[in-house]
Amino acid sequence: MPETPTREVFAGFGLASEVAFYALAVLTLLIFFWGIYLRVQKYRRGRQAERFDQLGWRILRALQLVARNATLMRTDAYAGIGHLAIMWGFIVLFLGTALLTIDFDLARPINPEWRFIRGDFYLWYSLALDVFGVALLVGLVMMIIRRGFLGLPQLDYTRADANKALYDRKLYIWDDWIFLGLLFFVTVTGFLVEGLRVAQDWPAYERAWSPIGWGTASVLARLGFTPKAGSVAAISVWWTHALLALGLVAFIPYSKAFHVVVDFFNLVFRNEDVARRLPSPPAEAASAGYERLEDFTWKELLDLDACTRCGRCHVACPAQSSEMPFSPRDLILDLREYADAMAIASHTRLDQQRVQDDGRRVLLAARLAAADGVVLAGSLIPSESLWSCTTCMACMEVCPVGIEHVPMIVQLRRALVQHGEIDKNLTEALRNLGRYGNSFGQSERKRAIWTQLLDFRPKDARKEPVKWLWYLGEYNCYH
Structure with missing residues (x-):
């Protein structure tokens, strides 16, 4: 000894x-x-994203979140x-x-x-x-x-x-x-x-x-x-x-084990203001939204790899609980499969004819990766799925690794709008807004009828000074 x-x-x-x-x-x-x-x-392959400001603060915040596992504990x-x-x-x-x-x-x-x-x-x-x-x-x-x-x-x-x-x-x-x-x-x-x-x-x-x-x-x-x-x-x-x-x-x-490497960096480069404003359209791109993988930023491609498939966004999503054809988890996984297939295609020279002639079952992501000029919105991600999202950001609130689902969804929707693929309910709502000033298609004269049921006379801010302005919204006015 x-x-x-x-x-x-x-x-x-x-x-x-x-x-x-x-x-x-x-x-x-x-x-x-x-x-x-x-x-x-x-x-x-992704576009530039400004995520290096206040880098010291970003690192300290990420270390705090990781050390306490705060995003999971809550x-x-x-x-x-x-x-x-x-x-x-x-x-x-x-x-x-x-x-x-x-x-x-x-x-x-x-x-x-x-x-x-x-x-x-x-x-x-x-x-x-x-x-x-x-x-x-x-x-x-x-x-x-x-x-x-x-x-x-x-x-x-x-x-x-x-x-x-x-x-x-x-x-x-x-x-x-x-x-x-x-x-x-x-x-x-x-x-x-x-x-x-x-x-x-x-x-x-x-x-x-x-x-x-x-x-x-x-x-x-x-x-x-x-x-x-x-x-x-x-x-x-x-x-x-x-x-x-x-x-x-x-x-x-x-493998999934890669999240032990990438998740910390994903939290470091997370955008704290993402819930306060919509993302700007890509300035240097020909499209108003995201049509191809190259339209995504490097941070969004990092988001795809950071996903641990924990499913918290899946069960928190109101569209999923309402049995609508959308899940934020599946959106991320579909995009990741496509990004990985594109990477494989760039190394193996995968071509469309070879994919079609292959007797094995070929996943949609691989088929699209082998094709040229594919627009992701409407092909890889169905239009009805994108329009089912309410952009409530519940997915981002519960995500333990800081994935920013909603900005990607908004950019993919913009590509749909550019190609004239708009949800029929949204089309009708936009038409009513242009014609009647409200999405219900009701006459503007009916907007204040509900005030007749009150036992007092509300002030009209257009005609007399008021201390508080109470905005009801059209739903309360017409229902």
Whole structure:
């Protein structure tokens, strides 16, 4: 047992095993950063957006929201607590791995005396990893129960408004479970590695400072694991843990797991004034609204990737609860599928003829990505869906990652108007406004009839001074 509390990283490993691990780590990082590169290239297709003002304040605000999980806690305490445990557990374990990398791979080769994960630092380091590892595991179990057994409508990807031949959400379900599964088994195997390491020589300091490792080692001892058997098992479990962890890192840019990277930046660049004014039409574009992917800003393309598919906007939307053919979640997912298909098409030279001749079922997003000159509003996003939105901004109010749905909807509607595709009820309302001054098509003379039922005479602001001006609106006047 070493005199100074510490741990050996590659205990029992030969040089070939170490080389193999580092080779896999390099390959993992290449896959990870290639995925990041593809994402950044996608965002660069978007127009400019002024989101860098007051950058320091933006970062502090985002840090505060993320640290407290405030956007989740206010709408769903169970999910908020579970996600908070997962988030902080993940962050601390990631920092622990980063510190170990600095200690073993950077400090040790330069000067072994520079290693810092030993002594008292190691004891607190070990305890912190145990505590936050348990928090991560508890949060994951909570989310597995929530997703697998509670039957929540916001986690149901079924769409009643679209042809099933044109969309497929099975991949989303697999993505959700693979992400949860990888995190769960990385955590469990990490505790097993710790327990098997402790069971080799039972360092006394590990009892208090590695309680989970000590407890795991005690359970393994009761199951009959001897130090010799444990040393063999430790190598197998270590490799299982390492491969799962490396797989998770490589998986991040291509999956739902990417939200751990992008959501913070989405909150940083969120527009606080978005609910106060409508977005301006793109100044440099030929269209008054959004017709093609290139009309979207880089921030809006970032919004699409930030979506975690939590479904809070879906259940908060009054159009969805009224069984109208619209869901803000499905709008974002449709646009994201199209953006991803466009990115694939640009790399693989996907063409329309090839798509039509393919015998497999091809999703609508891929079909449109292979075609030229497609106007998104009315094709990818049906006109009736866009006109079903009431622009109440409930979706934006409940979104935990700051996605700005309504400005995109408004811009897509503008493209519809430019092409003469207006909701028939809106067409009639506009005609009545032009002819009668109200959307009900009623005579202006009838507007004040309701005042005859009052037991007092209201003042006419056009003829005498008034202190308060009470604007009723046309609905109250004609109904």
